[in-house]
Amino acid sequence: MSITIVYTIVTLSAIGTSAAVILYFVAQKFKVYEDPRIDQVEEILPAANCGGCGYAGCRAFAEACVNATSLDDLNCPVGGNETMSKVAEILGLEAVKKDAKVAYIRCNGTCDQRPKTNTFDGVGNCAVAALVYGGESDCQWGCLGYGDCFDVCDFDAIELRADLGVPKVIDDKCVACGACVDACPRDLIELRKRFPKDRKVVVACRNQDKGGVARKACSVACIGCGKCEKECKFDAITIENNLAFIDSDKCKLCRKCVSVCPTHSIIEENFPPRKVKVEIEECSTAK
C-alpha cells in the first residue's frame, strides 16, 4: 500500500520535472519580446475600455502610444491632460495639452414644447424608429426619446427622464468618449469644449426646416432668424440652413444670445441664477 504511494509520487515528480525542463527551453525558443512600457502605460490609463480614444481598448491605446513617435494625435478623453502627461513622462515624449470636452445635446423638444401628433408602437429603439419615420412629433430632426444614447453610455452620464422626453447629460460624469455621438441616429449629440464649471451655452435644436414649419412643430425650435448672430460680439454664431450654430472655440459665455433668442432655443446650463430684472423674470417663467 505505502509503496504504491511512493511510486506514484516518484513518477509524477519525474514527469513534472521533465515537462518543466522542456517548457523552459520552449519558452526560451518562442519568446516574444514585448515592450515593458506598454504595461506601464496601461497601468496609468483609466481602464474604462470605452473606445473614446479611437482604439479597441486601453491596451490597444497603450500599444499605439508606445509605438508612436509623437503624442499629437493620441488622446485619452477619460484621463485627460493629467493622464496624457504621465504617459508622456514614461515614453519621454511631449504631451500636447488638449481642451477637455463634454457632450452637448442639441434638442430641447420636451413633451410640453413639442406636441405629439402620432404614436409609435414598434421597438423602443431610436435606430429602428428613425428607419421608419420622422418621429412622434412633427419635428423630423429632434430627439426620438428611446434612449439609444442612454444604453451605450458606460459612465451613467446620460439621464432619461420620462417627464422631459429628451435625455440630459450629467456633466461631471461625462468623459467625452463619444459613444452616444455614434449611437444617436439624429446626430443630436456633439462633443464640444468643456468650459469652467461645466457651463454650457448651446443652440438646443437641429431643425433645418424653414422658421414657420419648425416653430409649428416645436415651440423651442431654432427658426434661423439671425438675432443671435447679430448680437454676438465674438463672431461665434453662424446661421446655415435655417439653423444657428455656436462655435465653442470662439464663444466667451456672455449669454447675450440666450437673452435675445425669441424661441428660447439657445439654452444656458450650470450658470448661477441671473440678477432679477422684470423682463427676464417673465422670460424664465415662460420657460
Place this chain on the structure above:
Amino acid sequence: MLKTFKTGGVHPPENKLSAGKFIEVLPLPASVFIPVSQHIGAPSIPVVKRGDVVKTGQMIAKSGGFVSANIHSSVSGKVKKIDSQIDASGYMKQGIFIDVEGDEWLDEIDQSEELMKEFDLNGEEIIKKIQDAGIVGLGGATFPTHVKLIPPKGMKADILIINGVECEPYLTSDHQLMMEKVEEILVGTRLLMKALQVERAVIGIENNKPDAIRLFTEKAKEYGHIDVTALKVKYPQGGEKQLIRAVTGREVPSGGLPVAVGAVVSNVGTSFAVYEAIQKNKPLVERIVTITGKEVAKPSNFRVRIGTPISMLVEAAGGLPENTGKIICGGPMMGKAVTSLEVPVTKGTSGVLLLKKQESKRKNAIACIRCSRCVSVCPMGLEPYLLMTLSEKQIFDQAEGNRIMDCIECGSCSFTCPSDRPLLDYIRLGKGKVGQIIRTRKK
C-alpha cells in the same frame, strides 16, 4: 398540382374586401404634391419653376441618372411652389406643388379607350419611349422599368414573367385591372417581349383569382407565345425571386439579378402602363389604387392621379372610420404606416388600408422560444431569429455572413412569430448598416 415557390411562405387571411369593385375615376383634387423621388435610384431634377403653367402629361422633372425616372405632371394648372412635404417614407421630401386648373392634356396624348393592337417600333424605340414616359415597376418596388429591359453585358433574358399574383392581403388593384384591361395588358406584354427580345412570356396568377385566370387563358391564345400559369396561393409569391422560382423552377443566386437566370419580371400594372405609353403616348400620370379596410364604408378601386393626397381617397370611400388605428400605404404585410392624410399617392402606392385600432396594435414581445417557425417560413431560407440577434447586438460581420442582404423584407417572420418579436424591424436595421459597410468597402 399547382406551382409555387419551394421555401417558406405564409398564408395570411386574404380579406380582399374590394374584389370585383369596378375601377372608378377619382375626381381631380384641388392641388397635388408630386414628390421628385418616387422610384428607386437618384431623385429626379425639377425642370419647372414657380408660376409655370403645365398641362397634364408634361414632364416636370427629368431623371437624375440612369437608374431614375422622369416625372410628369398629373394635372393641368400652375406650379405653386417647389417645397418639401411629408410622404409615405415618414420624412419630408422635396416635391412639386401644382394648383389644379381644369384638365387640359398635351395634344399628342390619345385619351380614347379604343384598343390599339398594332405597333411597328423596334426594341430600342420601345425602351426609349418607356424611359421617356417615366415608367417604374408598379407592384410597389418602383424600380425603373427601362433599366430592367437593358440587361448587363453578357446576360440575356429568355423569359418574361408578368406578375399578376397580388399576394398581399386586402389589395385588389391588380386583380381589377386584369379583369377590365385584359387586351391592353396583353399588348403591353407583347411590347415588353419585343423590347427584351424574348420568345416567351408567362403570366403568373394565384388561383384565388379564377376569373382572371380564365379570362387571360382565353384571350392569350390570340397573342401567341404568352402562357398563363395558375399558382398556389402563398405569400410572398409576388416577390420577384419567389415568382421566378414558382414559374420556372430557377433559383436566383444570392446577391444576383433575376436576369442572371434569364428571367425578367414585370407587374401587370407596369404592362398596362407600357401599353398606354407606347400606343397612346400617355406617360405615367395615374395608377389604380385600392382603398380598403374592415370598417371602411365603401372599399373600392380608384384610378387616381399621381400626387393626389390620400385624404381624397379616404373621403371617396366614405370617410375615415372612427376607430381607425393605423393608415397604411400599401398592403398590410409590406406597407408603411403614414402619419398624415396629406401624404400623396405616388407611383408605388398600390393601396391605402385603414386598420382598426384592435388590429393595428402591436403586442408586447416576449422571449424567443426557439420554435424556429421564422426559419421555416422565410422564403429566402434565412434564419431570422439569428439575424435579429446579430443586428441587435451589432455583430454586423456575422450578419453579413448569414446573408442578411438577401432578406426581401416580406415580414413573414414577424407575422408568424408566436412571441411577437420584432424580427423584421431589427433585420431591416442590420440590413441598412451592413449595406453601408459593403458600400464603404467597395470605395
